[in-house]
Amino acid sequence: xxxxxxxxxxxxxxxxxxxxxxxxxxxxxxxxxxxxxxxxxxxxxxxxxxxxxxxxxxxxxxxxxxxxxxxxxxxxxxxxxxxxxxxxxxxxxxxxxxxxxxxxxxxxxxxxxxxxxxxxxxxxxxxxxxxxxxxxxxxxxxxxxxxxxxxxxxxxxxxxxxxxxxxxxxxxxxxxxxxxxxxxxxxxxxxxxxxxxxxxxxxxxxxxxxxxxxxxxxxxxxxxxxxxxxxxxxxxxxxxxxxxxxxxxxxxxxxxxxxxxxxxxxxxxxxxxxxxxxxxxxxxxxxxxxxxxxxxxxxxxxxxxxxxxxxxxxxxxxxxxxxxxxxxxxxxxxxxxxxxxxxxxxxxxxxxxxxxxxxxxxxxxxxxxxxxxxxxxxxx
Amino acid sequence: xxxxxxxxxxxxxxxxxxxxxxxxxxxxxxxxxxxxxxxxxxxxxxxxxxxxxxxxxxxxxxxxxxxxxxxxxxxxxxxxxxxxxxxxxxxxxxxxxxxxxxxxxxxxxxxxxxxxxxxxxxxxxxxxxxxxxxxxxxxx
Ligand SMILES: [Zn+2]
Numbered sequence: 001x002x003x004x005x006x007x008x009x010x011x012x013x014x015x016x017x018x019x020x021x022x023x024x025x026x027x028x029x030x031x032x033x034x035x036x037x038x039x040x041x042x043x044x045x046x047x048x049x050x051x052x053x054x055x056x057x058x059x060x061x062x063x064x065x066x067x068x069x070x071x072x073x074x075x076x077x078x079x080x081x082x083x084x085x086x087x088x089x090x091x092x093x094x095x096x097x098x099x100x101x102x103x104x105x106x107x108x109x110x111x112x113x114x115x116x117x118x119x120x121x122x123x124x125x126x127x128x129x130x131x132x133x134x135x136x137x138x139x140x141x142x143x144x145x146x147x148x149x150x151x152x153x154x155x156x157x158x159x160x161x162x163x164x165x166x167x168x169x170x171x172x173x174x175x176x177x178x179x180x181x182x183x184x185x186x187x188x189x190x191x192x193x194x195x196x197x198x199x200x201x202x203x204x205x206x207x208x209x210x211x212x213x214x215x216x217x218x219x220x221x222x223x224x225x226x227x228x229x230x231x232x233x234x235x236x237x238x239x240x241x242x243x244x245x246x247x248x249x250x251x252x253x254x255x256x257x258x259x260x261x262x263x264x265x266x267x268x269x270x271x272x273x274x275x276x277x278x279x280x281x282x283x284x285x286x287x288x289x290x291x292x293x294x295x296x297x298x299x300x301x302x303x304x305x306x307x308x309x310x311x312x313x314x315x316x317x318x319x320x321x322x323x324x325x326x327x328x329x330x331x332x333x334x335x336x337x338x339x340x341x342x343x344x345x346x347x348x349x350x351x352x353x354x355x356x357x358x359x360x361x362x363x364x365x366x367x368x369x370x371x372x373x374x375x376x377x378x379x380x
Numbered sequence: 381x382x383x384x385x386x387x388x389x390x391x392x393x394x395x396x397x398x399x400x401x402x403x404x405x406x407x408x409x410x411x412x413x414x415x416x417x418x419x420x421x422x423x424x425x426x427x428x429x430x431x432x433x434x435x436x437x438x439x440x441x442x443x444x445x446x447x448x449x450x451x452x453x454x455x456x457x458x459x460x461x462x463x464x465x466x467x468x469x470x471x472x473x474x475x476x477x478x479x480x481x482x483x484x485x486x487x488x489x490x491x492x493x494x495x496x497x498x499x500x501x502x503x504x505x506x507x508x509x510x511x512x513x514x515x516x517x518x519x520x
Contacts, residue, residue, distance in 0.1 A: 121503075130392045131419055133499070134510040135476040136464030138449055145447035146466060153445070153488045198448040198483070244415075244426040247474065 004091035008037025014211035014328030023061030026107035029212035045099035050082030081367030084335030108330025144282035145197035162283040173322025180328030213336035236265035242370035262374040270294035277338035388509035403511035438470035491516035
């Protein structure tokens with residue numbers, strides 16, 4: 001067994017890429033990651049691609065652009081966690097000794113995906129669609145709006161406290177040229193903004209956009225040959241779907257269980273973590289995951305953001321690149337963009353948003369269907 | 381079902397029935413662990429047991445949480461705004477549905493009851509209805 005080492009990362013700015021195809025975006029990110037690692041496409045022995053939508057086997061389209069070298073390419077759709085899944089599979093392939101060089105790639109073009117016509121009359125798809133109509137058709141924000149409102153009821157929190165997550169993330173993104181939304185925002189602006197689903201206005205929700213990201217993972221032997229300094233190792237890769245407890249699983253509990261598994265794998269605990277990237281597609285999520293990842297007790301999440309403990313310079317910085325709320329969330333590449341940010345931070349290359357002395361980073365994603373993936377990366 | 385009987389037909393079979401002009405939700409109870417589910421399902425989500433019994437749920441409940449959908453797929457016209465809630469039915473389970481009320485009206489723990497929501501007509505011209513909720517003190 002070897003540890004998986006992240007040898008290189010690359011990404012394209014998130015935002016709008018109307019002039020590029022999905023596979024074109026992915027291929028550019030892979031090239032950037034390989035060049036960062038000092039490796040070439042022909043060195044890659046396996047590639048895992050996290051992509052949502054994009055037709056049949058979209059990962060093969062990325063490989064086709066980079067050249068037919070005969071390597072195995074796997075496409076993964078795990079919703080928001082697709083990129084995280086790709087990174088996990090690349091890391092596991094290396095750690096298992098199956099390959100020395102693996103690539104995880106992700107790409108998304110949300111400006112063109114999410115098609116799907118109406119279901120045939122009398123079909124099981126139509127039946128399910130009709131049940132969804134009765135359950136109340138909602139944008140994703142609707143579900144998180146209900147979660148936010150219930151949390152306000154249960155903990156006496158205020159919507160302004162949740163807005164602070166967006167304020168903090170936009171501030172971080174304003175120092176990140178790769179972020180989709182680089183404007184700073186105030187609590188007052190967020191309160192005034194357009195309402196999507198009460199009580200969530202637009203800045204409480206992540207933007208839709210395009211983008212790509214990739215990471216190269218190599219064995220320790222290969223890392224020594226490449227002279228990687230410092231080496232960033234994958235200390236934990238935990239992946240769970242939900243379990244039924246007192247009702248259908250929610251992302252908060254699944255996050256707790258997945259984090260416990262990741263900490264056990266790494267032999268580390270919350271006190272050892274220097275920075276965190278989370279699935280903060282909606283503001284309430286940072287508050288909840290901060291608790292479930294073990295950085296404070298349940299009910300203390302609001303205090304964490306209010307006291308600036310999750311800001312850069314705080315006790316445990318969250319979403320240093322702006323997170324899903326401001327760096328952006330094109331689904332497929334998001335989990336790998338989190339790895340990109342973590343690797344740059346651990347290398348000490350994050351400039352104005354650098355977390356001083358960062359040695360260990362935790363990366364967290366959840367996805368539709370109740371999946372949760374947590375990685376722990378360490379500079380050795 | 382006789383055509384033109386005056387009562388609408390359920391939009392979906394096997395999910396709820398209509399009695400005295402009001403929906404009754406059909407829930408699945410697991411014969412092994414007693415967990416209850418809506419919509420009905422063939423296998424228990426808690427223990428994977430395949431022996432499920434169909435029961436009728438209470439027509440009354442209270443709001444666990446709610447939101448107002450203000451836009452959908454970027455569109456801000458059509459049916460929006462409307463209220464969607466999670467409702468704890470008396471005796472369980474917790475179900476999700478549209479709450480027919482003013483967007484300013486809902487509050488957590490507000491008492492609600494099931495009501496019919498018109499859903500157009502089928503190919504034979506029969507009136508269709510889905511289930512929804514309304515405040516318990518709404519005029520009928
Ligand atoms: Zn059961």
